[in-house]
Amino acid sequence: MVIFPSPSFVQRAVVTLEMVLTGRESLIRLIGRRRRFLPNRRSILSDPIPDPNPNPNLSPNPVVEQPPQQPDQSGDVQCPVCGRNLPSDDHNRINSHLDVCLSQSQPKPATKRKLSQRTLLELNFSPSNSKPKLQSLSHQSNSASFLPLPNNGCEEEENCDKQEPPEKHETGVNSTLVATSSSSSPSLPLNSGVPDDSKPVDVLGATLETFIVGRRHADNPDEICAGTAISLLRDPQNVKDPNAVKVVSGDSACCKSLGFLPRHLAQYLSPLIDNYGLGFQGHVTSVPKHSLEIVPIQVTCHKTANGESKYADETFICLWKNVQHVVKFERRNPPSTVKYQLNFFLMLQEALRNNIHLLTEDEKTYMDSFTLLSNESQRLFIRLYTRKGPWFRMSSISYSEIVDTQKAVKELADKEYIHFIEDANQLCMSDVKDILNVLNVSELREIWSISLKKGGGHGLKKQHLISSIISSDAGVPWSQLSTMILERSSSCIRISSKSESLMWRTERLFFLNGEHDLSSFLLVDMGKIKYPAYNCIISEPIFSNRRNLLSYEEAIEVAQIMDEALDTNKIEVVLRCIKLAESRVSTDFSDRYSTSESVSSIQHLFTASWVYSKVVTVGISFLEQERR
DNA sequence: ACCGCCGGGTGCC
DNA sequence: ACCGCCGGGTGCC
Numbered sequence: 243m244v245i246f247p248s249p250s251f252v253q254r255a256v257v258t259l260e261m262v263l264t265g266r267e268s269l270i271r272l273i274g275r276r277r278r279f280l281p282n283r284r285s286i287l288s289d290p291i292p293d294p295n296p297n298p299n300l301s302p303n304p305v306v307e308q309p310p311q312q313p314d315q316s317g318d319v320q321c322p323v324c325g326r327n328l329p330s331d332d333h334n335r336i337n338s339h340l341d342v343c344l345s346q347s348q349p350k351p352a353t354k355r356k357l358s359q360r361t362l363l364e365l366n367f368s369p370s371n372s373k374p375k376l377q378s379l380s381h382q383s384n385s386a387s388f389l390p391l392p393n394n395g396c397e398e399e400e401n402c403d404k405q406e407p408p409e410k411h412e413t414g415v416n417s418t419l420v421a422t423s424s425s426s427s428p429s430l431p432l433n434s435g436v437p438d439d440s441k442p443v444d445v446l447g448a449t450l451e452t453f454i455v456g457r458r459h460a461d462n463p464d465e466i467c468a469g470t471a472i473s474l475l476r477d478p479q480n481v482k483d484p485n486a487v488k489v490v491s492g493d494s495a496c497c498k499s500l501g502f503l504p505r506h507l508a509q510y511l512s513p514l515i516d517n518y519g520l521g522f523q524g525h526v527t528s529v530p531k532h533s534l535e536i537v538p539i540q541v542t543c544h545k546t547a548n549g550e551s552k553y554a555d556e557t558f559i560c561l562w563k564n565v566q567h568v569v570k571f572e573r574r575n576p577p578s579t580v581k582y583q584l585n586f587f588l589m590l591q592e593a594l595r596n597n598i599h600l601l602t603e604d605e606k607t608y609m610d611s612f613t614l615l616s617n618e619s620q621r622l623f624i625r626l627y628t629r630k631g632p633w634f635r636m637s638s639i640s641y642s643e644i645v646d647t648q649k650a651v652k653e654l655a656d657k658e659y660i661h662f663i664e665d666a667n668q669l670c671m672s673d674v675k676d677i678l679n680v681l682n683v684s685e686l687r688e689i690w691s692i693s694l695k696k697g698g699g700h701g702l703k704k705q706h707l708i709s710s711i712i713s714s715d716a717g718v719p720w721s722q723l724s725t726m727i728l729e730r731s732s733s734c735i736r737i738s739s740k741s742e743s744l745m746w747r748t749e750r751l752f753f754l755n756g757e758h759d760l761s762s763f764l765l766v767d768m769g770k771i772k773y774p775a776y777n778c779i780i781s782e783p784i785f786s787n788r789r790n791l792l793s794y795e796e797a798i799e800v801a802q803i804m805d806e807a808l809d810t811n812k813i814e815v816v817l818r819c820i821k822l823a824e825s826r827v828s829t830d831f832s833d834r835y836s837t838s839e840s841v842s843s844i845q846h847l848f849t850a851s852w853v854y855s856k857v858v859t860v861g862i863s864f865l866e867q868e869r870r
Numbered sequence: 871a872c873c874g875c876c877g878g879g880t881g882c883c
Numbered sequence: 884a885c886c887g888c889c890g891g892g893t894g895c896c
Contacts, residue, residue, distance in 0.1 A: 581895040630891065643896080682879065704880080761871070764894060770873050 266808070269860045272853060273802045274756020277746055278632045279739040280799045287803070287818065291825050445520070445562055448543045450569050451527070453536040454489045454501035466491075466500055466537055468529050474503065474522040474541060476515050485512040489539065501537070510564040518558055521546040585763040586624050587613070593751040596780065600751070600788050605744055615657065618650040623659055626737055627745055628760055633677050636733040651735060659741045664733040669724040677727055677734055678708045685730045686711065692726065693718045747795065754784060754848070756798075784848050797826070797853035804857055808864055820861040823854035 280286075454466075472489050477499075480486035487508040488499045503511065514520045524541030590609055594601070601609075612620065621644050626634060639647055655662040663669060669677070678686065686707040693711055702710070711723075718726075728734075749759060765771045785791040800819050807815035846852055 585895095628892090757871080759871090761893090765872075770871095 265863070266860055269801055269805055269856055271755070271757050272856060273798060273805055274750075275759060276802055276806070277742070277799070278737075279742045280802065281739070281743060282796050282799050283803065286796070286800055286822065287815070291818075291822050292829070445543050446545055449524075449540055450522070450543070450565070451538065451540050452507055452569055453504060453538055454526075455504050455536050466526055466529055468526055470500075470526040472500065472524055472526060472539060472541070474511070474515070475499075476512055477502070478516075483508065485509050487511055487515070504568075507565065507568045510561050510568060514558070514561050514565070519546045520544075582624055582760060582764065583617075583621055585760060586620070588763075589752045589760070590748060593748040597751050597783070597785070599783065600785055600791050602788075605747075608741075608744060609748065611657065612659075615659075616650065616653055618644045618646060619653045619657075619659075622647065622650040623654055623737070623741070624760070626660070626735070627742075631736060633673070633680050633734045633736045635680050635731050636735060638680075639735075655735070658738050661736045661738055662733065663728070663735070666721060666724040666728045669728065671720075673736075674724065674727065675708060675712055676736075677731060678711065680731055680734060681727070683707065689723075689726050689730070693723060747791075750795075751785075751791075782845070784845060790849070793850040794848055794853065797823075797850035797857075800826075801853055801857050804861055808861075813865070813868065816861050816864060820858055820865075823857035823861070827851045827854040827858065 471492055473492070475488045475490050477486040477488045478484060483505055485505070485508045487503040489501050489503060490499050502508065511522075515522075521544050522541040523544065524539055527538040527540050529537060590612065594606065594609055598606070612623075615623070621641070622639070625641060625644075626639075636647075636651070639651075641647070644650055651660065651662060654660045663673075663677075678689075681689075683704050686704065687702075690702070690707050690711055750756070753759070753762070762771065766773065785794065800823055804816055804819035804823075807813075807819065
């Protein structure tokens, strides 16, 4: 039996230690998924760089900028790639060493993702990691920061396992469900184990454990707490499901609905209620964290006034058996809102809870407002957020869990979570290049030949076509070009920069690194990654104030811009990033050292100067390579 | 992506 | 383009 840790464990387990890595790879990990929208891009690229250093000549020698965590008094310098110490005065040797090192570190990108990554957890469990670098961290973890949880979470599951009948039983339930779900009146499944004992089944007083689902349609979803008295009420008028069974609070029929029973359970329970006069009362067992999650309940069967006295006919027994099967089945496979949605909620909620001191009122309300969106809008947003984009053709958006995409798009656009474009007039210059990317090559060729007024365009690569279309916009009027584009792409949508920025921040605050994102949840859910359960007590926030967070984020932006520049060989941009980073890192340090505040090494990894020092080292080793 | 899979876009020996 | 390759989307109910 595979034991999944609950998602809340993920957050801490995935905190990784960047300090182990050096070189470009570590920069890439630091950046994580490239942000589509960089709020400071313009100023980073064009504002004058404050220069606290009187000597503007950037030395090409990496000796100058040591990563700050490696103070060096010995006259040696440390290779940024392999970490070996070299005499700082022998430049030739340093350079040739760097060549060797870089050429060794580059040809093996296929395997480099493994092994170098450490989680806090591994550190916690392997005391052999007593390198001086890690000292403060291991100290932190030894001092009862991480307490192993009693695995109460899985205990129940394991017990279930033992009680559960073997696997074929499960599939039996499954197939009966499938067999009957299409017909509205439940045909009675051929239960192989139809009771030979035809004595009356003992239903009165029997207890069922199940869930409340469909809480979005409840009258008052907030009014649930553990122990709340509930009863079941048929809802034959329900348009979605004529078998629907409502869960209402209290025992009177006029009470507010809290939600519904799972559909498959209602399928068997409703005829029992309708035809055999059974009634059910009980209470809420526990309350989940999120208001849309399913709520475990317990109900006990009783007889209503017009109920029969004897429950022995075959139909009844069959229905009752099926009720029990479904209950069992659903306890093993609880129905749920879409998992990625729950994970996203968890992320939002945790990021909010742990970082209230970093967020503005505006941001908090915006994050809260996400939970007020309709289910489908939330799902669509999350789906789009995880896709590459930035633009998406409406025609390429289709998800089985989102029934009415149009409606979801409209709601998201109204609340400014996304931008929606269907009219050529709405198209602005800066978007054109990105929108052109959603077209395929043959569509681009058409536009190309019209706007350049010549045929062909064959043999040109996609990016070439795009840039040549943009640069030749003198050929056709602007409005005509945007019309041509939209004629082919049809309506397009894009996540708004506002929500993109905030969600990115949320994601970073939750995972605390760039390598993990929402898909990590999925990998855990599927057992591709396994983390033992442990508890985490946060003694100190990673970011003590908003200013630190913002400067960290801006440093990541610089890192990303340089990373892009490295890919596209834009050396001027690389140079600019290095200079900027160098100036920031020195001002930051004079700040740091002027205060007596001690910064633990784990917090050090989340400072702008840490990021900038990486930018400088990685950038310089790139330039070093360029030079020869 | 730390998997594994699928399906579309793309290139020109 | 009947091909391989590459890279994006996806997995959960």
